Amino acid sequence: MASTSPRPLAGTRVLDFTWSVAGPTMTRYLASLGAEVIKVEWPRNADPMRSAMYLGNEQHKTLNNGSFFANLNVGKRSLTVNLRTEEGLAVVRDLVRECDVVAESFSATVLERWGLDHATLQHLNPSIVYASVSGFGHNGPHRDKNTWGPTAQAMSGISAMSGEAGAPPAGWGWSYLDVTSGYMAALGVLTALIRRQRTGEGARLDMSQVEVGISLAGPGLLESAVTGGPLRRRGVPGGNRSVATDGSVVGYRGDTAAPSGVYRTRGGGENDYCTVSVADDGHWRSLKDALGNPAWAEDPRYDEPGGRAEHQDAIDTELAAWMAGRDKYEAMDTLQRYGVPAGAVQSGRDRVENDPQLRSRGIFAELEHPHLGTQAFEGVPFRSSTSDYELEPRWPLLGADNDYVLTEVLGYSAETVSRLHEQHVLWPDGVPANPVVERSLW
């Protein structure tokens, strides 16, 4: 039962100033691991992701029922406080003393301007772990440049590493560096907490999304550094291939598979495709068996990797013909029965409705949201024998945890809390409790 399994970060408290996607991804995972995450906002300029995406039939859009936001921020609490007032900043300074981690994803100088630079945070709480996520990091000539996930992707080189040979870059169809910067930042916080458990020391983690991209660019960067040759001139990236016809690596996928490609399957839809990878001689023999040992496949040149690489155009033509009449899952299952790495191209719908593995593993969790009813949310992609990683049905409804934070975390008296309310430090005068949204982003 969930209630009897501990969460590893139980007792760890995160003061969360992050917004958009990268920073909130970090704190989403910290919350999933059991941390108490207190998301700090001011309703007049709340996290824009609150109005990013609603249910398709939503008639009443508010700052509290954005479905994309709910999925991204599940497990967190909400504190609203005006950081443009001295009283509000005093609340935050008190919170820094009660927290283990301060997380933010503003431009490089914002926390400094609030008087909350790292030295001040350390003064308030010597063992604090301060994690920031920004485009280029908090120093250097690019520090103040304007970036979003796609900007960082272009800059870092990972956009250029996606695409067909000789064609313009295909890039990434979403902000991959928002997602992965969130993951890397969570890893940074965990490493810092482990060191703190051992030594008592805090840490400053200055995460740059561009540097996350560099760390995920793969071995091509090393090859270029060692050989002194630019990647761009070598037919890199090579589409979906692992190696070029001369056997040189163009995919940096950790294999030298040939064929390695995506093939149209029955249906003609945008995602009616199946991939096949023949990474070794065993896969090749299995593929021949799966196809019924057709005459074309008996060509002895195909019996060794170099020959398959050289002739992958011809093999692709034959595989494409075999695939054309089959459903993508049928093709995949047939090839997998023989042990051939094959995988259907799965859309969002496919992953939710047609993927027996994700269903069996229960990756999409149904939870009750106070403003959305029962909805499915993306779960945590690992399980543990002893720790509970089920999503907790808790959402940062704007200001919903103000009294908890002020009274239970900070121990403020009822008089102090009501004074802060009266001074509109906790909620802007004249703004309704559940602000309505006119336009959503998506």
Next chain:
Amino acid sequence: MLEGLTVLELDDGLAEFAGKLLADSGAEVIKIEPPRGALGRAVGPFVGSTPDRTSLQFEHYNTSKQSVVLDLTSEADRILLTRLAARADVVLDGLGAGVADSLGVGHTELSAVNPALIYCAVTPFGCDGPWAGFAATDLTQLALGGVMASCGYDDGAGDADGTGYSGAPVAPTGGHVKHLVGMMAVMATLAAVLERGTSGRGQFVDVSAHEATAVSTEMAVPFWLYQQREVHRHTARHAMPARTPRWQHRCADGKYLLALPLYIDDARFAELVEWFDSEGMAEDLADEMYRRSLQREDHMFHVVDVIGRFCARHDSDYLFREAQARRLPWAPVNSPDELLADPHFTEHRDTFVSVAAHGGVHLYAQPPFLIGHGTSIRPAPRLGEHTRDVLGAVLEDEYTADTPARQQA
């Protein structure tokens, strides 16, 4: 950061990025290799020629690790592995679902000698479920995990070399399934280390590359869950349910620019118009109808066409500099190696670390969460480089531990 943490890595590729992150962060990561060497040693790109060639694929993913050769098909070596596990904090098992179990060195056997052991199984699909035994590569997992459905071309650009791939899904290169599951494996492992710090207990962790990939595509799944809409592939920009204007333009120098037309408020747009106008290329963008974002949004296809014509006449470095001076979130579409010449990364930040490796000087990216911490990265080990030292230490420790008892006797 992770000094004092000992990790055994049993891997055929899927767990090695996780091991690299741990090793580059200070953990002692002992890679257990079969006598033939890890599979990655035989995967290019290579430098040098056979038989002394070095796999840069292997070098890249195995920095800061130690290499110990054990033949897990031999009883004697399995006992040695068990002894190593008795002293380790973590086992990272990337051999595939059930493989270590079938060799008799799975979680059951190793946790029996070390109840505090954290055993992290990194598998393509997870340890159970209908696809648990399926064969997988980076490509097939990028397809199943939804990455490919969101990446590709909607303008025929991918067909430029006549591959016939027009509109087909594209799998970004670089090994991202290993990266995604690696990050998740480290997350689960470090969480378990923290948990053990208070409970003293080890645990079994089951990390699925398929799940790690499937939950990492941002809007594609939420669009289906919440609006029952599918996203469509768009060249070099977000896959979305509706068509959107281009973000990527070819510049005069042949490089591309990512000219993100989002988040451009009215003040920024006014500066853009002034800039373009100063070169006589603003066309009609100074018109009142573009001034306010609410109306401008209805004409973004045209606005972006004007941006595209401006880019075509200028070099990418000029566009980057001048756009950023106007707070426009634009950047050149660099090849990764171009950053090796950018002082922001090479002088002002310790993004790259230079390492004296066996075949010459190698450059590696630091773990991005440790920038500024002066981390040291060691070169990837030669096959069995640490076998004697590591196994010798185990046997010696056991001998020393036994000694007092013998002396008493």
